[in-house]
Amino acid sequence: MTRTVLDIDKLAVTGPDGQALVADLSLTVSAGEVVGLVGESGSGKTLTVRAVAGLLSDGLVASGTIRVDGENLAELPEQHARAVRARRLGMVFQTPRAHLNPLRTIGDFMIEALVAVGGEKPAAAESRAAELLAEVGIADPERRLRQRPSELSGGLLQRVMIAATLAMDPPLLLADEITTALDVTTQEEVMAVLADLRRSRGLAMLFITHDLALAGAVCDRIAVMQGGRIVETLQAETMRADAQHPYTQRLLSATLPPDLMQGEPATEPVLVVDGLRKTYSVRSASGGHREEFVAVDEVGFTLAPGGSLGIVGESGSGKSTTARIICGLERADSGIILVKGEDWTRVPRSTTGWRRRARIAQMVFQDPYQSLDRRQTARQCLREAISVHRPRESRPALDARVDELLEAVLLTPDLADRRPRSLSGGQRQRVAIARALAAEPEILVLDEAVSALDVTTQVEILTLLDRIRRETGVALLMISHDLSAVRRVCDHVVVMRGGRIEESGPIAEVLDRPRADYTRLLLASVPHEGWVPQRRIPTRTAALPTIATSNLPILDPQGER
Amino acid sequence: MGARTVRRLLSKIGALLLTLFLSSVVIFSAVLLTPGDPVVALAGGVRPTPEMIDAIREQYQLDQPVWVQYLSWVGSVLTGDLGTSFVYKTEVIDLIAPRFGITFLLVIYTLVLIVVFGVGSGILAAVRRGRVEQAVLVGTSLGVAMPTFVVAIVLIWIFGRVLGWFPVYGPGEGLLDNLYHLTLPAVSLAVLYIAYISRITRGAVVAQLSSEHVETARVRGIPPSRIFRRHVFLNASPQLLSVAGTTIASLFAVAAIAEHAFGLGGIGVLLTEAAARKDLPVVQTLSLMLVALFVVLNAMVDVVIAIIDPDSARPRRDA
Known part of the structure; x- marks a missing residue:
């Protein structure tokens, strides 16, 4: 019988008004075992790990027992409990960039726990830190130690976080949606690192995710949570056959099905992009002189009125820069952008110029919580968006239009007077979409607009976008790293890598019969049954990540190391 | 470089x-x-x-x-020729030089009070939620609402008349006596700024305390005092520094109020009197000095912030 590293017994978390957020939750994780905790947002899975990590916010009360390596955290005095947590468990979060102090170097971050908790000498701690970075596959660790978080990519930062948790040799890792914010290839790399650590260190893991396919691929057992309770626990290998609970079956079926669209009849395209190029001057990896970094290189495509085009690629592929150039948030070095025959290549200087553009193209961003004003209610936000374009509209007419927009994005009127804080992620994104629609645009640019949402909410939003497109005739330009999301709404797709277009065409042709090796690699990185995460691109970490992706040779799609 | x-x-x-x-x-x-x-x-x-x-x-x-x-x-x-005051019939430089010392001392004294009590109470309010926070919030609302001149009169009445602890007129002789005489003027100037800085400090510290990177440090078992120094206060400091520059410069201007109330005769009094009597050479010189001080202090603050947070000075670049 193997040792139990985490034993949660009858855990309950209650809110300030006595509402049960997590109830009667019992769960064990044995040494070396990976247990998945799966559910939609609000199911209580994150609260559960936060209770284990001692991170519940003020007002939330936990009861029941949590034993880490046999020590009951609830019975220990606070300082002792902190010491147990510091040495016995490591936690990795969804957004590594926010979880690292932006003002301190990676080295400071790595060394801090070794010195403050482990009592090591700073010099010894530094060489240990370099070893840990090397263990998670980070090349040139000494240089990384001197850099700040802003100089590293999200995938690298997530590895830094993982390396840092290993400092005290903990038997247990808590992983809270650690790959949700990463693109599929980076996700695969991070998962491969974890698989290696599991093998080499016998590391046990509590793996929180909303992605059942991912959980199925990396976990031994999976606990499915709904409304604060575990509804069933399954063996990962046989979960598809064993799933009894309707909620689990719903989660299983929420993996995005393909929904193909007919090609649009030939008309004058609403958007023509041709020969787009954008370079930045960056400090070279070796320091000293400046280098040109080509972010977007000879990119061209067209978007039909009412059509939908997806631009896919991993971080650093130039897809976001392309979108930002189209929306006038960046200037291209060369190339043409024609919108309805009008030249949009130059960034407008006047407010009227911006407003005129805004009537045609609107953008929806990844994080609605940041793109919405947290002091405005949904109604105020929409009212403001409408009056920008219809300054002389009367109050009743404004309100009528607000109701129309809310209805278009399927938000009930009672949600209209809430502020972003009290809306769910999906509801916030609906408000952001409604705000974009307020201008009655002809093009809607979606920059990773569903990436931060859980799968069921993703499906809802994607279905909604598809419906809005059919009903209003707005053309969609969708920037995403997620092939399944693009497949769901787009009729055409452009695959980008290192600033260049690898392949483009009708969605079915590109995704079902990919010609480019890179497209095949992207398709293979999507978690599916029998998926084994692999470190496909070991050289990715060699230089500044953004540069590294631009001059990589095409790799063997079999994923040889 | x-x-x-x-x-x-x-x-x-x-x-x-x-x-x-x-x-x-x-x-x-x-x-x-x-x-x-x-x-x-x-x-x-x-x-x-x-x-x-x-x-x-x-x-x-x-x-x-x-x-x-x-x-x-x-x-x-x-070239150092600041002109001649037509009211006092002396070189402007000879008017400013003897008065500068006492104003400088007053500003430094006030600044120490602001840093100790303003930053201190702000941190306290952020760390000890509940009663302490409420007390600080009420106190600072009161402090922001009270004009410096009123504070001065109240202080003179309480500590000068009723208790008789502190002198209420003149700058005194020698450094220690100077400081003794400057206590009430410095307190009366500091009250408003303490309230202001306290609120800014509290806001900045609360924002950092609830930030995700501080959460990470907590999970890693870093002792709370160390988290506070290395992650909370350091990250909150650029926000404090950015108001520090304007605060110091404006103290030189508002020092006049305390100088009048306590009969100190520093450059603040000189400036207001010169302005009232349209003594333009004096007004021009003092205004130029204040502007220069303001500009130089803000430039210094920018440099310090750029050292703490190099990304703040770098133009933003999207990958």
């Missing part, structure tokens, strides 16, 4: 010089904007004697074009 750092530094210095130039133009044109004969205005409200008129004409070169007047004024200021 890379070429880019040098370029950034040069553009910073350029902006600094431009600000100084523009403000000197504004200060200089105060003479031209005064209604009536500039000679009378420059004489500071007294009926000028023929010798004075000649002296003024010569000093300001009033028969020359405006830009020549400006250049010669700037030239004489830069």
Whole structure:
């Protein structure tokens, strides 16, 4: 019988008004075992790990027992409990960039726990830190130690976080949606690192995710949570056959099905992009002189009125820069952008110029919580968006239009007077979409607009976008790293890598019969049954990540190391 | 130091010089904007004697074009010739020099109070939620609402009249006695700023305390005091520093209120009296000094912030 590293017994978390957020939750994780905790947002899975990590916010009360390596955290005095947590468990979060102090170097971050908790000498701690970075596959660790978080990519930062948790040799890792914010290839790399650590260190893991396919691929057992309770626990290998609970079956079926669209009849395209190029001057990896970094290189495509085009690629592929150039948030070095025959290549200087553009193209961003004003209610936000374009509209007419927009994005009127804080992620994104629609645009640019949402909410939003497109005739330009999301709404797709277009065409042709090796690699990185995460691109970490992706040779799609 | 750092530094210095130039133009044109004969205005409200008129004409070169007047004024200021006060009939430099010390001491004293009590109470309110926080919030609302002059009168009454603990008039003799005499003036000046800085500190610290990177440090078992020093306070400091520059500079200007109330006779009193009597050479010199102080302090703050947070100085770049 193997040792139990985490034993949660009858855990309950209650809110300030006595509402049960997590109830009667019992769960064990044995040494070396990976247990998945799966559910939609609000199911209580994150609260559960936060209770284990001692991170519940003020007002939330936990009861029941949590034993880490046999020590009951609830019975220990606070300082002792902190010491147990510091040495016995490591936690990795969804957004590594926010979880690292932006003002301190990676080295400071790595060394801090070794010195403050482990009592090591700073010099010894530094060489240990370099070893840990090397263990998670980070090349040139000494240089990384001197850099700040802003100089590293999200995938690298997530590895830094993982390396840092290993400092005290903990038997247990808590992983809270650690790959949700990463693109599929980076996700695969991070998962491969974890698989290696599991093998080499016998590391046990509590793996929180909303992605059942991912959980199925990396976990031994999976606990499915709904409304604060575990509804069933399954063996990962046989979960598809064993799933009894309707909620689990719903989660299983929420993996995005393909929904193909007919090609649009030939008309004058609403958007023509041709020969787009954008370079930045960056400090070279070796320091000293400046280098040109080509972010977007000879990119061209067209978007039909009412059509939908997806631009896919991993971080650093130039897809976001392309979108930002189209929306006038960046200037291209060369190339043409024609919108309805009008030249949009130059960034407008006047407010009227911006407003005129805004009537045609609107953008929806990844994080609605940041793109919405947290002091405005949904109604105020929409009212403001409408009056920008219809300054002389009367109050009743404004309100009528607000109701129309809310209805278009399927938000009930009672949600209209809430502020972003009290809306769910999906509801916030609906408000952001409604705000974009307020201008009655002809093009809607979606920059990773569903990436931060859980799968069921993703499906809802994607279905909604598809419906809005059919009903209003707005053309969609969708920037995403997620092939399944693009497949769901787009009729055409452009695959980008290192600033260049690898392949483009009708969605079915590109995704079902990919010609480019890179497209095949992207398709293979999507978690599916029998998926084994692999470190496909070991050289990715060699230089500044953004540069590294631009001059990589095409790799063997079999994923040889 | 890379070429880019040098370029950034040069553009910073350029902006600094431009600000100084523009403000000197504004200060200089105060003479031209005064209604009536500039000679009378420059004489500071007294009926000028023929010798004075000649002296003024010569000093300001009033028969020359405006830009020549400006250049010669700037030239004489830069060479240390600050002109002669027509009210006091002495060199401006001799008016300012003996008064500067006491004002400087008052500002430093006030600043120490602000840092200790403003930053201290702000941190306390952020860390100890509940009663302490409520007390600080109520106290600071009161502090922000109370005019410095009223505070001064109340302090004089309580500590001077009723308790008799502190002197209420004059600067005293010698450094220790100076400090003793400056206590009430410094407190009366500091009250408003303590309240202001306390609120800013509390906000900045609360934002950092609830930030995700502090959460990470907590899970890693870093001791709370260390988290506070290395993650909370350090990250909150750029926000505090950015108000520090303007605070110090404005203290020199509002020092006049305390100087009047406690009969200290520093440069604040000199400035307000010179302004009331239209003693333009004195007003111009003091205004220029304040502007220069303001600009230089803010530039220094920018440099310190850039050292703490190099990304703040770098133009944003999207990958």
